[in-house]
Amino acid sequence: MPNYSAPVRETMFVLNEVLSYDSFASLAGFSEAPPDVLETILAEGARLAEDVFLPTNRVGDLEGCVRAEDGSVTTPKAFREAYARYREGGWMGLAQPQEFGGQGLPYCVHAAVGEYLVAANMALMMYPGLTLGAISAILLHGTEEQKRTYLPRMIDGAWTGTMNLTEPHCGTDLGLLRTRALPRPDGSYAISGQKIFISAGEHDLSENIVHLLLARIEGAPAGTKGISLFLVPKFLPGPDGGLGKRNAVSCGSIEHKMGIHGNATCVMNYDGAIGWLLGEPNAGLKAMFTMMNEARLGVGVQGLAVSEIAYQNAAAYARERLQGRALTGPSEPDKPADPIIVHPDVRRNLMTVKALNEAGRAMLLWTALQADLAHRATSDDERLAADDLLGLLTPVVKGVLTDRGFDNAVMAQQVFGGHGYIEENGMSQFVRDARITMIYEGANGIQALDLVGRKLALNGGRALQAYFQEVGAFCEAGRNDENMAPYTKALKKGLNDLQAATMWLMQNAITKPDNAGAAATDYMHLFGLVTLGYMWGRMVRVAHDRLASGTGDTAFYEGKVVTGRFFMERIMPETSMRLARMSAGADTLMALPAEAF
């Protein structure tokens, strides 16, 4: 079994000390979970992750999911008990409305606990994870009856949900989709078509599965303008609200994947299945995006979570594995060799992952907090500003935390040497599981295009200007602070690169859209570096304050000061490479004919 200790202290540091969680105490949800309650919730989540989820992780990978001839799908044996414990604990409804049985706590608390549970078993957490997206869509677009029928059972975890977008010939380009919806006299629709890559499309963890599905109503316009969102339950709700007739939706096969073996990735066949419109006809794509954005933050959580568990195992191995001697002379002369953590190159791997995880957690929780403030802040201005920042950061959280998360898992695996390549040691599974996060819910190239092609220019660049202002002001404030100046100087250099990159886009991409496409991925990572650097700046500032005031926990805060310095010295220099690359433009990229590849 892999090691895992949920980083509750780290989460508390970020939420409470860096992001001033308690300053929002007057807002809905926050008032019910002041810092001491928050800590208790995190500790409970940590126990569930460590004691219940973690032991199911590797057996889930080995056992995988099995589809029987009748189309039913069996998940790994250990998952049922673990999911039952998750339900019993009320974790599904943590941040859901009390009106429908949830606890109404802040989304940032949900995201924080989510990291622990996903780290302990990513494949298992996908079942409730996808349900959350479906809940959000029903909350936003459902009729009162739909809400009453579905939400209490979904928020209770008795029923789970899915997102059905992809078809064999269309993934990113949803305008091509062919699944059809025929109106029926009673106002429902008969849905026919095939969807693929449907995570948790069929399984044995819940009584019912609520499929949210994109389809085209008979006669609707071609392309994306003719797509509607439907709600298609596996079992139709009965008159008492319980389970009624089995619907004509079935799992045709499940995929053999590189990782997340414990999650069933299904081909779903709809053969005149009965469904109901969710929201307005032909407005399905927009409705889908409301659930997509939340799902993207959830995938960012996955990137961070897998990176963290991989890191913890690599660190433990590096402390224990004896091999070679420190370059400066034996550190443990009484042993046959020193632990490999004495070797600078091993530390380079560990420090890189550590520095990215700690800042990644801060970036994620900062973004999650914006999701809360966008709904719960008291003034219009605050809500608008939070919503702006949320929109800007969502593709960055998804794209950057998953690209980095995968790279980090690979680096952590490398610390194990040959032992990392052996499945029994678990590091391979982290790499295989992490790989999907770069792909699903919009491949990372699409995240980059969302950032560059949509989010930057939105409302005349209002969100971006506010972001530049905030980070710029932080740098300015640090200039004359002896402790902070080395950090803010490095951050300012990164911010300058990002602003130059933005300027380059304004001058070169509007008239020539290929330049935007060619720059997108490097721009997204440049944005991520500056944001992670800003998080380090804020964390280090708090750490210096605590060290100066002598509040104790010195080793913890000194760790922040050192790790933040590592980030500035070794990771921040990447910004100029990103700028140089994207400034090369699209010409060379587009020069070769397709057949020259």
Place this chain on the structure above:
Amino acid sequence: MPNYSAPVRETMFVLNEVLSYDSFASLAGFSEAPPDVLETILAEGARLAEDVFLPTNRVGDLEGCVRAEDGSVTTPKAFREAYARYREGGWMGLAQPQEFGGQGLPYCVHAAVGEYLVAANMALMMYPGLTLGAISAILLHGTEEQKRTYLPRMIDGAWTGTMNLTEPHCGTDLGLLRTRALPRPDGSYAISGQKIFISAGEHDLSENIVHLLLARIEGAPAGTKGISLFLVPKFLPGPDGGLGKRNAVSCGSIEHKMGIHGNATCVMNYDGAIGWLLGEPNAGLKAMFTMMNEARLGVGVQGLAVSEIAYQNAAAYARERLQGRALTGPSEPDKPADPIIVHPDVRRNLMTVKALNEAGRAMLLWTALQADLAHRATSDDERLAADDLLGLLTPVVKGVLTDRGFDNAVMAQQVFGGHGYIEENGMSQFVRDARITMIYEGANGIQALDLVGRKLALNGGRALQAYFQEVGAFCEAGRNDENMAPYTKALKKGLNDLQAATMWLMQNAITKPDNAGAAATDYMHLFGLVTLGYMWGRMVRVAHDRLASGTGDTAFYEGKVVTGRFFMERIMPETSMRLARMSAGADTLMALPAEAF
């Protein structure tokens, strides 16, 4: 089945046009394979790879190896026929001495064909691949009798070989090894101990398996000074040279690995097995390194090969998969969508892999050519210069081509979107197979330390100075050439960074060895970037010459000009990041106590 077309034209371009293969026509081996014969050999190798090896690749991954209770190991069914065809074609002996049944052709020809065969099935090619290392060690260190007994059968492929270094508690740090050798009255030894991670340690492809093994002779000094190299055959040679008695060596189990499932990775138990000293007592580590260096080049070939087949499949997919429209307007308006190769971000992935593969192949063959010249060149000076360069480039070829090869396979997988995560499509296998190349034959961190800690300073830095001289002179020559100046300017910038990095090491690492360890990986990649850039410079110069002289094949040479420009614009800027990172030194890296991780 994955796509694969062996890049014979690319190999001929590098060997014949860029590296002036025909100028060595007077040397042994080269004289027997002038360019037209070379091309025929490559085409034959390509056929074996495409027609025979490729169909066994995915089935080998699925089927894996199976160990029976008696310790015998069965390889995937299709491997036997494919290996038989490899043997029959005489591929094993391509570059082996004619005296023992080989064909005596240059090593660079062997490496070129090796790329094709490894691309088509890496796991299968490991069986003969490890044999080659064993052959080299016997050639260099064996007695006449040992050579006569083993070499003809191994060069014929009837017997295969292995390298037995690792033990459960020691991988990199071989000084810790415990396997013991007791002298027997007849001059042989009784070997006892356990070795792990022994690739091809037991299998059913050959009649006999010749284990080369490191062990400590009873009473030998502790540490690396007491290690000897032994030859321990699975079957003792009989009086007629055929198979005699079964030796006391057996496979205790095989590993479940992330990839290369078709290759048996064995735990080997030696229970008083009879073995013979190979070379001098207590000089085993040095002898092992002669076979290790060749194996490292072989692993570099693997990095390139898997990257190439992954690239070819991604390129084919990008030309066929219809999704979205070009940002500049529909490129195929009569189809429902454009092929995804119109999207700049997809091209960014493809061009990156293409630019690295083409330069990687050139770097590899340039290095392989040095191995030939080190032995076959006519003057002492030439042999010495070639040997210097070979020593310098070997860790770079291993470390850089495998780190890049893995990243490239991941990038190629990303082009497939969700379909890349499904095992049936083969891209996952490339990623899983490529992963091991960064680890075995010395993890890449060890390659970096070999370069920085050993190779740079060897003979007063003679090899490095010659390298700087050669690349510097190339840049100087390009300055006033209108076609070449944009390339050599970018290369010179990279060379300056490398020289600054070298200077930094001289000033900071000698007094403080942790600075060398902390800089090693970045230095190695910086060295790799400059070398790959130099290869691009040389390839582009030839391409310009050909285009100017109008020899035809215009599209091919224009492709080189464009792809080389891409490398300089988008990949070369990484050098300054590498320099900045390593110049940060070791202090921050070493600051935290082990328990802070």
